[in-house]
Amino acid sequence: MSRPVKQIHLAAHFPGVNNSTVWSDPAAGSQIDFSSFTHLARTAERAKFDFIFLAEGLRLREQNGEIYDLDVVGRPDTFTVLSALAAVTDRLGLAGTINSTFNEPYEVARQFASLDHLSAGRAAWNVVTSWDEFTGQNFRRGGFLAQEDRYERASQFLAATWELFDSWHGDEIVADKESGVFIADPAPGRFDHQVSQFDISGHFNVPRSPQGRPVIFQAGDSEEGREFAASAADAIFTRHGTLEAGQAFYADVKGRLARHGRTHDQLKILPGVTFVLGDTDADAQERAEVIRRQQVSGQTAIKFLEQLWNRDLSSCDPDGPLPEVDPLVGENTIARGRASVRMHRDPLATAAQWRALADAKQLSIRELIIEVTGRQSFIGSPATVAESLNEFVQSDASDGFILTPHLTPGGLDEFADTVVPLLQERGVFRTDYVGGTLRDHLGLGALGATRSHRRAQA
Amino acid sequence: MSRSPSAPLHLAVALDGAGWHPAAWRESGARPRELFTARYWADLVTEAEAGLLDFVTIEDSLSLQSSRYNEPDTRTDQVRGRLDAVLVAARVAPLTRHIGLVPTTVVTHTEPFHVSKAIATLDHVSTGRAGVRVKVSARGDEPPHFGRRTLPRLPAGGWEEPAGQALIKELFAEAGDYVEVLRRLWDSWEDDAEIRDAGTGRFIDRHKVHYIDFEGARFSVKGPSITPRPPQGQPVVAALAHRAEPFRLVAGSADIGFVTPHDNTEAAAVVAEIRAAQDGAGRAEATVRLFGDLVVLLDDDPAAATERRARLDERAGAAYSSDAEIFTGTPGALADLLLDRARTGLSGFRLRPAALPQDLEQITRRLVPELQRRGAFRTAYEADTLRGLLGLSRPVSRYAAA
Numbered sequence: 001m002s003r004p005v006k007q008i009h010l011a012a013h014f015p016g017v018n019n020s021t022v023w024s025d026p027a028a029g030s031q032i033d034f035s036s037f038t039h040l041a042r043t044a045e046r047a048k049f050d051f052i053f054l055a056e057g058l059r060l061r062e063q064n065g066e067i068y069d070l071d072v073v074g075r076p077d078t079f080t081v082l083s084a085l086a087a088v089t090d091r092l093g094l095a096g097t098i099n100s101t102f103n104e105p106y107e108v109a110r111q112f113a114s115l116d117h118l119s120a121g122r123a124a125w126n127v128v129t130s131w132d133e134f135t136g137q138n139f140r141r142g143g144f145l146a147q148e149d150r151y152e153r154a155s156q157f158l159a160a161t162w163e164l165f166d167s168w169h170g171d172e173i174v175a176d177k178e179s180g181v182f183i184a185d186p187a188p189g190r191f192d193h194q195v196s197q198f199d200i201s202g203h204f205n206v207p208r209s210p211q212g213r214p215v216i217f218q219a220g221d222s223e224e225g226r227e228f229a230a231s232a233a234d235a236i237f238t239r240h241g242t243l244e245a246g247q248a249f250y251a252d253v254k255g256r257l258a259r260h261g262r263t264h265d266q267l268k269i270l271p272g273v274t275f276v277l278g279d280t281d282a283d284a285q286e287r288a289e290v291i292r293r294q295q296v297s298g299q300t301a302i303k304f305l306e307q308l309w310n311r312d313l314s315s316c317d318p319d320g321p322l323p324e325v326d327p328l329v330g331e332n333t334i335a336r337g338r339a340s341v342r343m344h345r346d347p348l349a350t351a352a353q354w355r356a357l358a359d360a361k362q363l364s365i366r367e368l369i370i371e372v373t374g375r376q377s378f379i380g381s382p383a384t385v386a387e388s389l390n391e392f393v394q395s396d397a398s399d400g401f402i403l404t405p406h407l408t409p410g411g412l413d414e415f416a417d418t419v420v421p422l423l424q425e426r427g428v429f430r431t432d433y434v435g436g437t438l439r440d441h442l443g444l445g446a447l448g449a450t451r452s453h454r455r456a457q458a
Numbered sequence: 459m460s461r462s463p464s465a466p467l468h469l470a471v472a473l474d475g476a477g478w479h480p481a482a483w484r485e486s487g488a489r490p491r492e493l494f495t496a497r498y499w500a501d502l503v504t505e506a507e508a509g510l511l512d513f514v515t516i517e518d519s520l521s522l523q524s525s526r527y528n529e530p531d532t533r534t535d536q537v538r539g540r541l542d543a544v545l546v547a548a549r550v551a552p553l554t555r556h557i558g559l560v561p562t563t564v565v566t567h568t569e570p571f572h573v574s575k576a577i578a579t580l581d582h583v584s585t586g587r588a589g590v591r592v593k594v595s596a597r598g599d600e601p602p603h604f605g606r607r608t609l610p611r612l613p614a615g616g617w618e619e620p621a622g623q624a625l626i627k628e629l630f631a632e633a634g635d636y637v638e639v640l641r642r643l644w645d646s647w648e649d650d651a652e653i654r655d656a657g658t659g660r661f662i663d664r665h666k667v668h669y670i671d672f673e674g675a676r677f678s679v680k681g682p683s684i685t686p687r688p689p690q691g692q693p694v695v696a697a698l699a700h701r702a703e704p705f706r707l708v709a710g711s712a713d714i715g716f717v718t719p720h721d722n723t724e725a726a727a728v729v730a731e732i733r734a735a736q737d738g739a740g741r742a743e744a745t746v747r748l749f750g751d752l753v754v755l756l757d758d759d760p761a762a763a764t765e766r767r768a769r770l771d772e773r774a775g776a777a778y779s780s781d782a783e784i785f786t787g788t789p790g791a792l793a794d795l796l797l798d799r800a801r802t803g804l805s806g807f808r809l810r811p812a813a814l815p816q817d818l819e820q821i822t823r824r825l826v827p828e829l830q831r832r833g834a835f836r837t838a839y840e841a842d843t844l845r846g847l848l849g850l851s852r853p854v855s856r857y858a859a860a
Contacts, residue, residue, distance in 0.1 A: 023654060023661055024654070024656045024659075032582055032685075032686050033582065034552070034582055034583045034585075038552070057684040058571070058684065059680075059684065060667065060682060060684060066664055067662070067664040067667055067682075069660045069661055069662050069663070069664045070659050070660065070661060071661060072661055073652075073661055073662045073667070074647070074652070074662075074683075074684055074685060074686045075684055075685065076575070076578075076579040076582055076583075076685050077572070077575040077576040077578070077579035077685060079542075079544070079545060079548075079576065080544060080545070080548045080575075080576045080579035080580055080583060081548075081579060081583065083544075083545040083546075083548035083549045084548040084549065084551055084552050084583040086496065086549055087496070087500075087549055087550070087551070087552040087553050088552050102569065102571075102572075103569075103572070104567075104604050104605075104606060106520065106603040106604055107520070107567070107568060107604075110520075110542055111542050111545060113541075114541040114542035114545045114546070115542075115545055117494045117495065117496075117541055118495075118496045118541065118545055118546065118549040119496070120495075120496070137678075137679075137680035138571045138679055138680050138681065139569055139571055139679070140569060140570065140676070140677030140678075140679065141569075141606065168539075172539075173491070173539070175483065175490035175491045177483070177484045177485075177486075177488070177490070180484060180535045180773060181534055181535065182483060182490065182534060182535060182536055182537055182538065183534050183538045183539075184534065185534075186532035186533070186534050187530065187532055188522070188538060188539070189522065189539075198605055199605045200602060200603060200604065200605040201602050201603075202521070202530075202599055202600075202602045202603045203521065203522045203530055203599070203603075205519065205520070205521055205522045205523075205538075205539055205540060206494075206539060206540070206541060206542075207494055207539040297659045298659075299659045300659070
């Protein structure tokens with residue numbers, strides 16, 4: 001048992017449009033004003049976090065044919081905010097979700113390469129697919145991709161951008177005023193990529209960026225997703241919040257790396273988690289209860305139930321029992337644009353479990369939803385939370401965490417002031433940045449300057 | 459629409475690489491190795507802001523710069539490579555407080571939904587200083603970069619031949635639809651859509667967030683935006699226009715037109731043509747600011763400016779030519795020209811510095827004080843938003859109930 005102590009990686013997720021973001025609290029600020037992003041980013045950088053993470057939205061969610069209005073609605077553009085954040089931070093990594101369905105490789109590659117230049121090597125990309133025609137209605141190319149084609153496109157999209165990032169080798173720009181040679185290569189950035197989803201060729205117009213390419217994140221838990229991550233990603237954003245589930249996932253994904261010629265350290269596993277702090281553990285538990293009720297109002301509980309039941313339940317009393325009727329099986333038509341809808345693969349089975357739980361614990365609809373949607377991973381005093389986080393990492397359930405505070409923008413302040421110093425005292429979290437780039441923070445090692453066209457597995 | 463000669467001018471600068479002259483990067487003050495750093499762009503924009511300029515534009519393209527009209531070249535003696543202009547603008551926004559930020563976007567190959575939220579976000583990040591210059595691209599090397607559409611190859615005679623005319627008509631009509639979608643998406647959230655009504659549990663009033671349901675000949679977009687209405691209501695839309703079809707885009711869709719007359723007669727004719735096109739488009743009452751574009755090589759001594767131009771041309775291997783008039787001389791002489799030409803009805807000028815930072819500093823440190831002495835330019839920023847600086851009113855959302 002003399003293995004070295006692992007260093008924890010920490011990141012901050014800007015609170016988004018899920019019900020976990022509490023907007024009704026007097027301390028809740030704007031989710032749009034740039035000052036909110038500045039506050040959270042500076043707090044994360046003050047605490048020496050690896051990066052800040054922004055999600056993406058491409059269509060407002062709907063339920064019962066109307067725009068969903070109970071959670072935070074609306075968000076700014078990911079690239080634009082990250083580039084602006086580069087101006088108010090010096091070291092913090094800047095990670096954003098950008099989908100591969102309604103974008104083209106040339107444009108996304110030049111945006112990420114530009115962000116990496118403008119942040120001096122701090123850009124990261126969470127590659128996701130968008131899933132439906134509903135979202136496609138906002139885009140001129142329209143349409144949507146079948147489930148099986150989405151991973152193919154995502155994987156080919158990443159491979160195509162990879163070729164673009166690698167199309168400049170880093171030594172082209174000479175800029176010698178005396179000789180008059182600006183560029184060593186008369187035709188820089190050549191690429192030619194012909195696969196089933198893409199037939200593109202020409203010249204990429206952004207020189208090689210400080211990190212060579214952005215750090216690549218992958219989110220998703222399917223077999224294809226795990227294999228994709230093991231072959232091509234630098235980090236995985238997971239949802240495995242318990243120790244046992246985390247350890248199983250960690251072992252599985254890390255076990256796949258060798259087959260792709262990669263080492264254990266080349267892929268970081270980072271679950272998205274929440275936390276509630278208090279002066280004592282009991283105090284934190286009390287605060288957690290209050291927050292859960294802020295997150296799940298009576299109306300929110302009914303809306304959640306409708307998403308599983310796939311029918312209008314607006315006449316139900318949230319403080320009463322579950323409805324007598326069963327879920328409508330078939331295509332979910334009641335809620336659109338919500339990722340959570342896809343999680344209920346077998347609505348009847350899930351409903352039966354919920355009924356059993358509600359019966360056993362005598363729960364109202366609201367109490368049940370609070371129970372089944374709870375994801376407060378770490379609750380306790382700063383010492384308790386620091387210990388739990390460390391145990392999670394040291395026992396190989398993850399390499400660190402992406403923390404989602406429930407409040408914008410001050411929700412990370414207390415963590416930064418109380419938990420981070422305890423982790424630093426234990427020697428499991430940095431007390432200062434040692435490198436300038438996000439690759440440095442994550443211990444990924446620099447890419448070779450002229451690494452020749454290593455591709456993501458298509 | 460003639461203006462009083464004493465009305466203050468609006469002044470903008472167009473930033474591109476090391477400057478507009480292809481040999482600019484070899485000048486002693488140039489920083490060609492820093493063109494891809496944030497510091498370089500921050501220095502330029504803060505210099506422009508110190509000169510109280512209305513806004514900067516930032517050039518962009520979806521292909522490598524080239525000395526050829528329609529395809530890449532193989533020259534190694536000119537600047538190649540650039541950064542995304544919207545991201546450059548966002549990067550400098552928190553470092554500035556007053557100056558407008560107008561990045562270029564190529565509308566031929568991009569998604570209006572993405573660009574709408576990006577420019578709305580630039581407006582949020584800069585608290586009301588965002589614009590966008592929409593640019594049509596007929597370059598033959600860009601479609602293969604995307605593999606999504608093919609464009610007919612521009613004929614050798616360029617825009618003048620019938621095939622060229624047909625292509626330009628199609629691309630500019632598409633650009634008009636694109637701007638319509640941008641503006642509808644910016645309007646799709648009413649200003650007071652966010653209510654945070656704890657009593658009813660509603661974060662927004664969904665009746666104040668609207669589908670745009672744009673259906674055009676070329677694409678359709680449902681909406682609403684995911685980004686709440688920007689501080690200016692609608693960020694400022696600009697377009698560069700040399701002739702009839704682009705003039706119609708400016709007249710029908712833009713808040714600012716950049717035009718390239720080479721003398722006062724031409725300037726008056728361009729202004730008249732665009733104003734007539736505004737009438738034709740039913741936008742006679744809309745305020746459209748017309749900026750004359752000029753490439754400038756400035757020096758305190760006229761002979762020094764001429765020598766510098768000769769040196770740059772010699773290094774480039776050819777005399778520099780441009781769509782815009784090239785002015786070589788002193789800031790005082792430029793002030794004379796600008797004030798004289800402004801009588802034709804132009805609202806102001808977008809100056810393209812031939813070499814950076816020299817010609818930018820000549821603008822901010824010599825030209826601006828000269829214009830101020832003549833009472834023709836502001837001595838302090840009088841507004842916090844780009845619309846405010848340009849005297850443009852803040853639009854009411856078209857979807858708001860009257």
